[in-house]
Amino acid sequence: MTPSLFTPLSLRETTARNRVMVSPMCQYSTGDGVATDWHQVHLGSRAVGGAGVVMTEATAVEPRGRITPHDLGIWSQEHADALAPITEFIRSQGSVPAIQLAHAGRKASKTRPWDGSEPLQPDEGGWETVAPSAEPYPYDDEPPQQRAMTAEDIDDVTDSFVTAAKRAREAGFEIAEVHAAHGYLLHEFLSPVTNDRDDEYGGSFENRTRLVREITAAVRAVWPDDKPVFVRISATDWLPDRESWDIDQSVRLAPLLAEAGADLVDVSAGGIHPDQEIPNAGPGYQIPYAETIKENTDLAVGAVGGITTGEQADQLIRNERADLAIVGREHLRDPYFALHAAHELGVDVDVPAQYRRGF
Numbered sequence: 001m002t003p004s005l006f007t008p009l010s011l012r013e014t015t016a017r018n019r020v021m022v023s024p025m026c027q028y029s030t031g032d033g034v035a036t037d038w039h040q041v042h043l044g045s046r047a048v049g050g051a052g053v054v055m056t057e058a059t060a061v062e063p064r065g066r067i068t069p070h071d072l073g074i075w076s077q078e079h080a081d082a083l084a085p086i087t088e089f090i091r092s093q094g095s096v097p098a099i100q101l102a103h104a105g106r107k108a109s110k111t112r113p114w115d116g117s118e119p120l121q122p123d124e125g126g127w128e129t130v131a132p133s134a135e136p137y138p139y140d141d142e143p144p145q146q147r148a149m150t151a152e153d154i155d156d157v158t159d160s161f162v163t164a165a166k167r168a169r170e171a172g173f174e175i176a177e178v179h180a181a182h183g184y185l186l187h188e189f190l191s192p193v194t195n196d197r198d199d200e201y202g203g204s205f206e207n208r209t210r211l212v213r214e215i216t217a218a219v220r221a222v223w224p225d226d227k228p229v230f231v232r233i234s235a236t237d238w239l240p241d242r243e244s245w246d247i248d249q250s251v252r253l254a255p256l257l258a259e260a261g262a263d264l265v266d267v268s269a270g271g272i273h274p275d276q277e278i279p280n281a282g283p284g285y286q287i288p289y290a291e292t293i294k295e296n297t298d299l300a301v302g303a304v305g306g307i308t309t310g311e312q313a314d315q316l317i318r319n320e321r322a323d324l325a326i327v328g329r330e331h332l333r334d335p336y337f338a339l340h341a342a343h344e345l346g347v348d349v350d351v352p353a354q355y356r357r358g359f
């Protein structure tokens with residue numbers, strides 16, 4: 001039977017009650033990476049709101065991998081301990097708690113969006129960034145110092161992802177997502193725009209995809225067999241005028257991610273370079289990429305970008321364009337997106353007892 005938005009999604013032994021996921025969205029609301037009441041309320045209310053999967057924002061696997069000094073992190077036990085009550089609450093509301101494990105690479109060390117997203121120098125609370133190549137992100141202002149990663153740095157970052165995954169599991173997360181999109185570290189390795197290495201991590205498709213495959217496999221090796229691993233990719237750099245990452249390479253990459261142990265590819269786009277041109281930023285603007293990957297692979301696929309109504313999300317699943325509808329900004333406007341979608345579609349779902357009289 002063709003699934004709909006409110007058909008449960010089972011990956012390995014983990015079942016989400018519906019096909020709505022809260023997209024990872026940075027809140028820039030910690031002091032030193034430790035989750036606060038903000039995260040408990042923000043993530044918790046979206047679980048109350050009925051989403052099948054509630055994913056944290058990009059959660060840094062090491063301090064250098066934060067976008068801003070305010071990002072959520074999971075590089076120590078203290079970080080994991082602060083996340084544990086949040087996963088417990090999400091689960092108590094019937095949602096699956098998920099974490100996005102991230103490293104910002106050359107897009108690290110800047111101010112929050114509401115402070116201008118400007119590069120931060122070490123004497124302003126910033127730090128030296130690491131990336132596949134030494135060339136920094138082309139900011140208008142002077143970027144922080146950047147270093148091309150050595151082989152040892154690559155091993156260290158891989159270890160940081162593994163340790164972070166182990167801590168995330170102990171904190172109660174059921175899905176681990178490897179962030180390889182939006183111009184951050186792992187995307188920087190994938191894209192020829194940001195990777196001019198001449199070792200086994202640069203040059204050919206095989207070499208540029210090596211680190212994301214290795215990290216996915218390493219996370220899978222420590223993630224329980226009965227629980228899923230996701231990978232978020234940018235399907236294209238949106239830079240057709242130069243040698244760049246594109247949908248054809250994404251289609252080639254997807255089965256390799258499956259081989260490395262991924263269960264779902266979360267298909268986003270862009271973020272590698274400010275010259276990018278988004279061809280059509282309207283409703284569902286990235287869905288065609290998810291659909292192309294779904295048509296060409298056996299891997300489950302999540303679609304994200306411009307999904308704002310229950311009907312649109314339901315059509316996405318019914319037409320088998322994707323397996324999971326990932327909703328970002330609409331969840332900022334409406335924490336109860338999934339409950340509203342069920343109401344709009346005439347589907348009976350469990351509403352928290354406290355709220356039943358409202359639905």
Ligand code: FNR
Nearest residue numbers: 023024025026057058304305306307327328329330
């Ligand atoms: C984002 N996005 C994002 N993506 C990601 O992979 N990790 C992250 O931490 C963030 N952070 C973030 C913060 C905020 C405030 C916004 C609005 C977006 C991108 C987000 O997950 C999503 O892919 C895009 O917003 C497109 O989907 P929507 O918003 O059109 O549903």
